[in-house]
């Protein structure tokens with residue numbers, strides 16, 4: 001499954017949010033989007049999800065235009081957005097349920113892998129923040145669409161939990177390859193997870209830089225301490241600097 | 249949960265204290281029974297007269313429950329329709345609120361003129377008092393659906409129908425139940441009022457008879473049973489709420 005976005009424009013009334021946005025996610029590739037707060041990252045996902053239609057430009061999935069078409073992607077929001085009246089098991093099958101028949105066996109297998117087997121029948125208010133995010137991620141995985149869009153899924157977690165979750169995400173993804181579009185505002189998170197990074201400008205957003213991440217897989221947290229990691233971080237930071245400088 | 253029953257226990261004790269005070273005051277001041285009976289007199293009458301009262305009680309119970317079920321169903325249906333059709337809502341909702349300013353006492357005789365003394369006008373009265381709290385509470389519940397959950401459902405491509413059945417309705421369940429609880433307590437009152445205005449049986453009839461023959465003790469028996477009945481219906485709905493509303497307690501500490 002590949003996603004191609006060409007010359008995408010959108011404005012909210014007088015406010016241009018995306019301008020000539022171009023990007024590509026190849027089959028089974030992990031792509032991160034790095035951009036300042038308020039630049040239009042969530043808006044980009046709403047365009048891909050079909051909640052908004054672009055003013056100009058094209059969104060294509062496998063070469064077919066999906067402008068304004070809903071239900072073609074898997075999605076994981078910033079807040080876990082679990083349904084409080086559903087058990088963990090009922091929650092993870094929700095996205096699949098919307099599209100047709102949920103597969104409980106597969107759901108149980110993934111929950112077990114995530115260390116959540118004993119919480120299958122618990123309600124979300126009994127889970128910790130990290131556990132909720134794992135449930136939300138499994139729910140997205142189970143929805144079967146092969147493009148997975150994640151909107152800053154770990155930004156609300158503490159540093160310890162975040163690194164653990166990043167490792168866990170990578171290990172799950174190695175086994176269940178999908179194309180991933182991962183939105184973040186953390187340079188390190190983008191570098192640790194992705195094959196390629198798009199750096200966005202501030203609003204109106206366009207792609208300022210495209211960086212290929214050279215680190216081999218499987219990766220683990222030791223990568224965070226290497227010189228190569230540090231150099232790349234510096235390089236990416238150069239691209240972001242201007243936007244920090246003249247920000248109010 | 250335990251806290252709840254403890255509070256309940258406390259108010260029961262306080263009620264008991266009030267009854268004892270009442271009993272003592274009546275005895276000390278030697279108030280005549282036809283003016284204000286002591287609790288012991290009321291209890292005695294309740295025990296002796298229960299044989300006669302029983303039929304009236306059953307009639308009111310079935311009338312209240314039937315009216316409550318109809319009123320709540322109509323209320324829920326109306327709230328769903330108004331919620332799904334915002335244009336209709338704009339026109340009807342203000343009228344609905346206005347309709348609540350018509351006093352039941354005025355409406356009831358009219359209904360009897362139009363529909364006679366049968367079951368129908370009584371059920372209409374009870375439904376009218378019951379449906380409004382259900383409509384208001386349910387609509388508030390639907391409207392207060394968490395925006396991030398709504399956004400999530402749209403992002404994964406849920407249809408409007410799925411949005412309603414999988415998100416809005418279950419999300420509104422606690423609100424709907426608070427509406428049902430208010431309706432339950434109103435329903436008994438509605439039933440008694442409708443019986444006042446013309447019926448062969450029922451607590452309302454019993455009350456009118458007691459009043460006209462200055463049997464104040466019987467009036468109090470009726471009041472006592474009306475309260476018990478309301479509390480009973482309230483309890484049944486609370487129980488249903490406990491069973492149906494899941495996972496809503498606040499985050500674990």
Ligand SMILES: Nc1ncnc2c1ncn2[C@@H]1O[C@H](COP(=O)(O)OP(=O)(O)OP(=O)(O)O)[C@@H](O)[C@H]1O
Pocket residue numbers: 012015017035036037038039040041042043044185203
């Ligand atoms: N529906 C809307 N109507 C009007 N303006 C909007 C709407 N949605 C977003 N915006 C504006 O568009 C801009 C981009 O918003 P967006 O949520 O896409 O940013 P973001 O990059 O996701 O930010 P963050 O990192 O804080 O999540 C913001 O200035 C926001 O105020």
Ligand SMILES: [Mg+2]
Pocket residue numbers: 041042043151
């Ligand atoms: Mg955002």
